[in-house]
Amino acid sequence: MDERNISKALLILEDGTVYRGRQMGKAGKAIAEIVFNTSMAGYLEVLTDPSYAGQAVCMTYPLIGNYGVTPDAESRRSYVSGFIVRELSRTASNFRCEGTLGEYLLEQEVVGICGVDTRSLVKRLRDKGTMNGMIVSEPELVERLEVALGRDPGVRLQGVCSLEGVAEDASVRKLLSEIADYRTGDVVSKVTRDKKKMTPGNGKRVALLDLGAKRNIARSLAQRGCDITIYPANTRAEEIIMAHPDGIMLSNGPGDPKDCGSIIEEIKKLVETDIPIFAICLGHQLLALSQGADTYKLKYGHRGGNHPVRDLESGRVYITSQNHGYAVDASSIPSDVAVPAFENVNDGTNEGLRYLKKRIFTVQFHPEACPGPQDSEYLFDRFMDMMGKEN
Secondary structure, eight states, X not given: OOXXXXXXXXXXXXXXXXXXXXXXXXXXXXXXXXXXXXOSSOHHHHHTOGGXXXXXXXXXXSEEOTTOOOSOOSSSSOOBSEEEOSEEOSSOOOTTOOSOHHHHHHHTTOEEEESOOHHHHHHHHHHHOOEEEEEEOOHHHHHHHHHHTTOOTTSOOOEEEESGGGTTSHHHHHHHHHHHTOOOOSOHHHXXXXXXXXXXXXXXXXXXXXXXXXXXXXXXXXXXXXEEEEEETTOOHHHHHHTOOSEEEEOOOOSOGGGOHHHXXXXXXXXXXXXXXXXXXXXXXXXXXXXXXXXXXXXXXXXXXXXXXXXXXXXXXXXXXXXXXXXXXXXXSOTXXXXXXXXXXXXOOEEEEEETTSSEEEESSBTTOSSOOOTTTHHHHHHHHHXXXXX
């Protein structure tokens, strides 16, 4: 195949680093926070995880799309702002396959880039920390940038270079400023549902606050017979309390937890009740903030399906799925409110809290992980037991 006939694309980081590649998905440009995920499988679940709203995801596994698109979406559509891979498989082989990943990205209007040196990109993000970036495949802009870089625009599509030498160019300076100024902002309101939804069951009644919930949270509860009512993120606490649920579930979700001030105030009201609460990921962070703890941004976050977490009570280590860029500051947790229950083996960050004098526990990782691992799925059973107990 003549590479000159392939649509070129560029990934430009806010520090001026440029990665050459080829267009994948929708043509155009997208500015986002650039993050990476270390999972070897589950790219469809990543694409449809609402927690990635406002972010462009780089998959570290080099071949993506080999089993196509399967019926494993975690939400009704893709929420990522961009997708970055080393090699996009042009063919798919799986008995559940419903189409190719390339077709899906076009259908979902996801701007993507393939042929990127993802190892170099991930090393840079680990060294310098998470950065904003732009994926661009608009021919005129790509050609203008290629010329500014002083490279032959006709042949080589792969490679890494820098805009540092042409930073004085007004158009380049404006472009880098636009990238650096990007903020994810209030993304929870963009991914939560518009109205509440009821999933009948014959067991405990659970109120699930949708902060950007993955489908497998509700599925994990339904498998245990729960009667589930899913509420939009902006639901007032009084509405949930008046429904007299046996338990409350706070879901995962995207963005900086400190941008969710009004939601934090409602969660504070839920904590004041005696209703058992189980919170995951963003829900874990928001509940901690509601009780006087603090959160901070991690250098490059935890995203993937192979993160070891230690249960501080038993000492047992579980392999978990994670997707977060913020963490609860363990030193800020009021000692009379909660105690750390889990910690990340790699960097010692907090991975869960057990609340004192309340039937509440929260985790930073994903016990509902699909495609896995499922080591910590037992936490849903703990929640069931907690709803069955009296104070």
